[in-house]
């Protein structure tokens with residue numbers, strides 16, 4: 001180890017639209033929502049991650065709470081830089097060090113990203129003392145994280161449904177053979193639910209409430225083979241302006257989500273149709289791997305199985321299934 005290497009730390013960042021994960025020495029050291037609260041007067045970050053999420057929808061005029069990523073890419077460069085900086089400061093192995101180490105950062109990006117968007121990710125990473133920045137495509141990261149042997153000559157299909165993008169890819173021999181990147185994922189599901197509740201119940205609900213409904217009783221099927229009880233939802237009555245409570249069932253949420261899920265199904269079918277035949281043969285045996293938080297939606301794996309006729313597997317921990325990919329990109 002050279003003298004300079006002693007001051008270099010390697011970290012991997014999954015800068016997601018919904019959640020940011022930072023991996024150091026093969027361990028997840030940061031797992032926080034991708035949100036930052038910024039003081040409008042000083043321009044400084046006052047909270048990041050979970051703390052900033054608690055402030056969402058409740059701020060006064062001097063504070064703005066920003067989600068710096070939209071559709072899988074950096075939408076607010078300034079806020080994203082603040083957020084990454086604050087997260088890196090919280091890494092136990094870096095926090096409190098007298099000499100701040102330089103960093104070698106591996107960072108994952110959606111497969112449909114443009115050159116300009118790639119530059120924004122690189123620039124953001126460079127601003128936090130990175131001497132080297134390596135980019136890796138998200139579906140590849142998700143496949144490695146799901147335990148797939150990506151180097152093998154066998155084809156595998158991965159569907160990563162995150163917050164901002166759904167990445168569908170067929171991977172073989174360490175590369176992406178065919179892929180589709182849709183700007184439709186968990187955030188759109190959440191919006192679908194808000195819209196449904198507003199138009200059917202005249203009830204205005206916040207983003208956090210809509211996400212809670214999705215997580216608790218979201219469903220990709222009209223008929224699930226297990227029970228999900230109705231839940232109570234509170235919001236503001238659009239007609240009277242008063243707070244109001246309603247009861248909602250999973251069947252209703254299925255209706256709210258159905259169209260968006262159909263678009264994901266179509267994209268999966270389309271990707272299968274452009275997959276070379278030898279790899280299609282492999283996928284017939286290996287099936288489809290679902291990753292990303294969207295994979296947790298009740299009934300989704302079953303629905304994709306019914307549509308494709310293929311075996312569908314859900315990654316062990318879809319929200320954190322990237323913990324091992326940093327080792328594969330050096």
Ligand SMILES: Nc1ncnc2c1ncn2[C@@H]1O[C@H](COP(=O)(O)OP(=O)(O)OP(=O)(O)O)[C@@H](O)[C@H]1O
Pocket residue numbers: 015016017018019020071072073138161162163164165166185186187211214215216218291292293294295296297298318319
């Ligand atoms: N149980 C659940 N059911 C349905 N959706 C869920 C569940 N748990 C989390 N989600 C959703 O998963 C999404 C976050 O997933 P993930 O962390 O994989 O996204 P991301 O990596 O931040 O986004 P992207 O990869 O698109 O940039 C959010 O939209 C969240 O609401």
Ligand SMILES: [Mg+2]
Pocket residue numbers: 014016017138162163292
């Ligand atoms: Mg992701």
